[in-house]
Amino acid sequence: xxxxxxxxxxxxxxxxxxxxxxxxxxxxxxxxxxxxxxxxxxxxxxxxxxxxxxxxxxxxxxxxxxxxxxxxxxxxxxxxxxxxxxxxxxxxxxxxxxxxxxxxxxxxxxxxxxxxxxxxxxxxxxxxxxxxxxxxxxxxxxxxxxxxxxxxxxxxxxxxxxxxxxxxxxxxxxxxxxxxxxxxxxxxxxxxxxxxxxxxxxxxxxxxxxxxxxxxxxxx
Ligand code: ADP
Ligand code: 5GP
Numbered sequence: 001x002x003x004x005x006x007x008x009x010x011x012x013x014x015x016x017x018x019x020x021x022x023x024x025x026x027x028x029x030x031x032x033x034x035x036x037x038x039x040x041x042x043x044x045x046x047x048x049x050x051x052x053x054x055x056x057x058x059x060x061x062x063x064x065x066x067x068x069x070x071x072x073x074x075x076x077x078x079x080x081x082x083x084x085x086x087x088x089x090x091x092x093x094x095x096x097x098x099x100x101x102x103x104x105x106x107x108x109x110x111x112x113x114x115x116x117x118x119x120x121x122x123x124x125x126x127x128x129x130x131x132x133x134x135x136x137x138x139x140x141x142x143x144x145x146x147x148x149x150x151x152x153x154x155x156x157x158x159x160x161x162x163x164x165x166x167x168x169x170x171x172x173x174x175x176x177x178x179x180x181x182x183x184x185x186x187x188x189x190x191x192x193x194x195x196x197x198x199x200x201x202x203x204x205x206x207x208x209x210x211x212x213x214x215x216x217x218x219x220x
Pocket of ligand 1 (some may be wrong): 022023024025026027028029030031070143144146147179180181184
């Protein structure tokens, strides 16, 4: 069980909303999957999208795959925390499951683009924004080709969008350079754990400790 890897760990009172952005192929899913397997109380926010599933992708696990009509209906109902068009397809984060997770103390990882990050920043000030960048742009192209799930035309479109994502670096709270993968895993997980450990997110732990000290007549 994941929690056994961090003895004595306790969830924050309200979960942390982590925005993880970066160009396609930079390693976001790789870092996110490993973090979820290691850090307790961390979930992946399953976005809605109009794009077709890649091989191995499952509805409700990787994305909620929706028709354009259904997506537009949800937009009109105000069901999204944020939504954006990326590579001619619509993507969005649903409000309800986000609220539910955070209020139960679970933290969420949102793999969303820079447009989505800006909308989250406007609506959810406590969110923490992490940008993943490649050591150099050439490395990215070869990773996208190595993934071998997208047609050549799509790989070219994705490369064209890289500048938009990486160029927004100054807007982010943290940056992780995904060169050596082990180093990147450590850096990414350090950011998540540090933010989840902030005293201001731990009011109930603070009051438990203060109460215990009071009971012993040792208030500071
Ligand atoms: P994203 O979610 O950002 O689109 P992925 O996590 O799917 O990216 O990674 C794209 C490809 O690059 C995958 O084949 C993955 O195994 C590989 N990859 C990720 N990080 C590294 C790294 N540091 N060095 C080499 N290959 C990597
Ligand atoms: P992919 O099609 O490779 O899974 O994702 C393409 C891009 O869409 C990535 O940059 C990813 O971060 C972004 N994306 C995925 N889900 C969402 C979402 O819900 N909102 C926004 N704004 N971007 C998303």
